[in-house]
Amino acid sequence: MDAIRTEALTKHYTVGFWRPRPYVALDGLTLQVQTGEVFGFLGPNGAGKTTTLKLLMQLIFPTSGRADILGKPAGDIDVKRRIGYLPENPYFYDYLTAQELLEYFASLFGYSPAERRTRASRLLDEVGIGAERRLQLRKFSKGMLQRVGIAQALINEPEVVFLDEPMSGLDPIGRREIREMILRLRDRGCTVFFSSHVLADAETLCSRVAIMAKGRLVTAGALSDMLAFQVRGWELVVSGLTDAVLAAAKARGDVMRVTMVGPARHALDLPLDPPPEKTLAALIAQGACLVSLTPIRDTLEDFFVQQVSGAGGSRFRESA
Numbered sequence: 153m154d155a156i157r158t159e160a161l162t163k164h165y166t167v168g169f170w171r172p173r174p175y176v177a178l179d180g181l182t183l184q185v186q187t188g189e190v191f192g193f194l195g196p197n198g199a200g201k202t203t204t205l206k207l208l209m210q211l212i213f214p215t216s217g218r219a220d221i222l223g224k225p226a227g228d229i230d231v232k233r234r235i236g237y238l239p240e241n242p243y244f245y246d247y248l249t250a251q252e253l254l255e256y257f258a259s260l261f262g263y264s265p266a267e268r269r270t271r272a273s274r275l276l277d278e279v280g281i282g283a284e285r286r287l288q289l290r291k292f293s294k295g296m297l298q299r300v301g302i303a304q305a306l307i308n309e310p311e312v313v314f315l316d317e318p319m320s321g322l323d324p325i326g327r328r329e330i331r332e333m334i335l336r337l338r339d340r341g342c343t344v345f346f347s348s349h350v351l352a353d354a355e356t357l358c359s360r361v362a363i364m365a366k367g368r369l370v371t372a373g374a375l376s377d378m379l380a381f382q383v384r385g386w387e388l389v390v391s392g393l394t395d396a397v398l399a400a401a402k403a404r405g406d407v408m409r410v411t412m413v414g415p416a417r418h419a420l421d422l423p424l425d426p427p428p429e430k431t432l433a434a435l436i437a438q439g440a441c442l443v444s445l446t447p448i449r450d451t452l453e454d455f456f457v458q459q460v461s462g463a464g465g466s467r468f469r470e471s472a
Contacts, residue, residue, distance in 0.1 A: 153223050155312050155343040156185035156208070161217035163203055177203040179367045180217065185345055185360075190338050192354035192375075193347040195364030201347035202240050203367075205316050209237055221312060233261065236310035240317050240347075242301035246290035250281055250300050253289065254307055261308045275303040280329050294321035302330060306337075313337060315346035319353055331356055386422040389443040390435060393418060397438050406431045417443065 161181040164174040178200045185191045195201050206212045208219050210227040219226040222234060244253055254272035255265075263271065276285045279299040289297065298321045305313055318334075319327050334344050334357055348354060354361050355375070362372035371378075385408070398418060401407045409421040422428050428445060436442065 153187065154184045154220075155187040155189075155222060156183070156191075156345060157220045158183045158204075158208075159218050161204070161207060161219055162215045163207060163212065164215045176367050178207070178214075181369050183362055183369065183372060185343060187343055188338065188341050189359045190334060190344045190346070190357050192358035192361035193345060193364070194349065194351065194354055194361055195347075196349055198366075199364040200367040201364055202316055204364075205237075205239075205314055205347060208314060233308065234311045236305035236308065236313040238301045238305040238313075238315045238318055240320070242297060242304075244289050244297070244300065247288050249288055250276055250285040250292075250303075253300065254303055257304045257307045271307055272303075275306055276300075278306075278333060279303045280326065295323060295326055298322055299326065299330075302333070310342065312343040312345065315344065317348055318346050319348065319350055327353070383424065383447040383449050385424060385448040386428040387444075387446045387448055388420040388422055388428060388432060388435075389413065389417065389445075390420065390432075390440040391417040391443055392439050392441045393435060394439075397435070397440075401431070401435065406434070421448070 158181050161178060161183075162176070163178040164176055166172045167175045181200075181204060193201050193204065203212070207214055208221065208226050221228075221231045224231050248256070251269075251272050254275060255268040258268035258271050273285075276282075279302050281296065281299055281303070284292070284296065289300065292300070298318070302315070302318060305315065315334075318330055322330060331353065334346070337344055344357075346353075346357075358375050360372070360374050361378070363370045391414075393416075398407070398410050398420075401420075402410060406422070406426065407420045408423055411419045411421075413419045422431055432440075432442065432445065
């Protein structure tokens with residue numbers, strides 16, 4: 153059973169005063185997310201990511217299509233007990249402390265007072281909120297509020313977690329801690345569905361991704377497949393070579409470009425042919441020491457830009 157499934161999910165808004173027209177925020181999204189995976193929902197601002205999450209949470213309702221979570225319609229009450237959600241811009245009552253806020257959310261799930269305190273304290277520890285948990289939330293920075301928001305999404309130990317831009321406002325240490333938390337959730341069998349425009353997070357965390365542009369699904373699939381493009385060349389870093397040897401290799405066509413990266417250390421861009429092993433063996437015979445050999449290929453960011461730039465069409469529909 154898929155943890156999340158959408159079929160032709162569509163959302164239109166009417167915009168304009170003198171000539172109202174439907175604006176397509178989401179256009180026929182069909183998607184499946186498997187149980188227990190970390191799924192990245194990627195796209196630039198305005199691509200339809202937050203609209204999709206709001207539809208899944210039943211904060212707004214679709215114009216057409218359907219969405220199922222854990223095998224039931226998205227609005228099912230039992231489903232809501234089994235999921236967690238972090239909105240893009242979480243807003244909490246300013247005069248509660250972090251501890252009080254989490255205990256309040258735990259009470260909504262029917263936990264006893266002792267269990268509320270235990271769960272709140274454990275989750276605040278996990279997201280890196282220490283003594284600050286006794287401060288009112290109005291004194292928190294954006295990054296600290298984001299950590300509290302992630303904690304509230306996990307207060308009921310959900311089977312599926314929806315995170316809308318979970319890394320927003322976090323410093324590098326916070327980003328690493330949240331990445332580690334997401335991987336722990338995956339390891340205990342939780343499905344994590346997160347939207348982001350930060351591609352490095354997806355490359356680090358996701359097994360599969362979907363890329364949105366202008367309200368439409370551009371592509372979806374295994375991250376390993378998307379990154380498995382043809383190698384375009386090789387970057388060879390060596391030390392101990394003279395300028396004369398490097399110039400001769402470049403003249404033969406074995407090396408396309410030479411860049412000095414440090415004292416007596418050079419980065420060489422190699423073509424696919426001849427094979428890098430042949431060029432490396434020849435350079436080592438002339439005194440080179442190997443530092444690294446790395447394939448040059450497209451990254452997820454390259455793929456993302458290529459797919460998004462190719463998505464055309466207007467998001468407005470003419471009224472009937």
